[in-house]
Amino acid sequence: MIKINDKRRLEKYILNHRINEIFDNDIKCFMELFYFKRNEYICKEGEDVPYLFFFVEGKVKIYITMSNGKSLLICFYDDFRIIGDMEMMSVKPATNNVQAIQDTYCIGISMETARKYLLNDVKFLRFMCGSLGDKLDKCSNNCSINLLYPLENRLASYILATGQKLNCNGKSVIKINENLKEISELLGTSYRHLIRTFNILIEKGGIIKNNGGYEVADEEILKKLSADLYK
Structure with missing residues (x-):
């Protein structure tokens, strides 16, 4: 993970994905831009997630490792997504592995800041509920593929x-x-x-x-x- 000090690029992602519109207040000052090279992990199962990430460019795969050591594919992200939302709410380590399969960029807000400002942000919480529902739909689709094809x-x-x-x-x-x-x-x-x-x-x-x-x-x-x- 590399922090990118490029305000123009950060601003471009914020505008392109209309990120400021999902919050009640302007929290742009807390946002940082990060780069993940191909095959690098954004978060790993069982480890703390230091940032609430907003996935803005690239492609990642999400998978889980079972107790027998084997892994199972859950889904892919290649459009705007939140990573770390469940960990923000539950204050627990990551439950899934999120790995870049292309060079990837994410906007991050430290978990401490996210919990301080976003847990009472009604507009953001509504957006996050919709995001979680979409993730559940993806998981259901992919589980069906795994079982039926x-x-x-x-x-x-x-x-x-x-x-x-x-x-x-x-x-x-x-x-x-x-x-x-x-x-x-x-x-x-x-x-x-x-x-x-x-x-x-x-x-x-x-x-x-x-x-x-x-x-x-x-x-x-x-x-x-x-x-x-x-x-």
């Missing part, structure tokens, strides 16, 4: 949601650079079954194996397979 469909959806878009010799390429064992855990399957499913997607022309990794060969094939996308 074969791995082939879920993997296609996951690749589209997390693939890293790169420019290779003027051509846009989507690469899958994550650890395959971690992907198998997040999707609730075995490593062997995941590899078999990658091979099925190769046979169907959706992806190719390249330099020891995978990249998307035909995005449309994956979109057709993914049906209901992870959100």
Whole structure:
């Protein structure tokens, strides 16, 4: 996490997402801008969350680690979201892992300041209730995908949601650079079954194996397979 001392960029995010409009009072003076590089954690399960974050650019995945050490995907964020709202209310450590899958920017307000000024801010609390309802809807959608779709469909959806878009010799390429064992855990399957499913997607022309990794060969094939996308 790197603090970015760029007032113009901070102001741009505040205006673009109309952040000041969700508070009864102007608390801009307490806002700070932070940068998280790809794969960095914004918060980790079991650790204190030092800031109430407003996610303003990038993409993150949210997942939970079970008592048996395995992980399960909950959802993704790629639009304006609050991170740390439950921790602000409950004064407890983070219950989920929030990890950047692209370079990400968040506006932060220290938890101490957030609890002091926002717990009695009716306008903000109403906004937060709507935000929590939307998060619940996302979780419900993704749980349904995990339960009702074969791995082939879920993997296609996951690749589209997390693939890293790169420019290779003027051509846009989507690469899958994550650890395959971690992907198998997040999707609730075995490593062997995941590899078999990658091979099925190769046979169907959706992806190719390249330099020891995978990249998307035909995005449309994956979109057709993914049906209901992870959100």
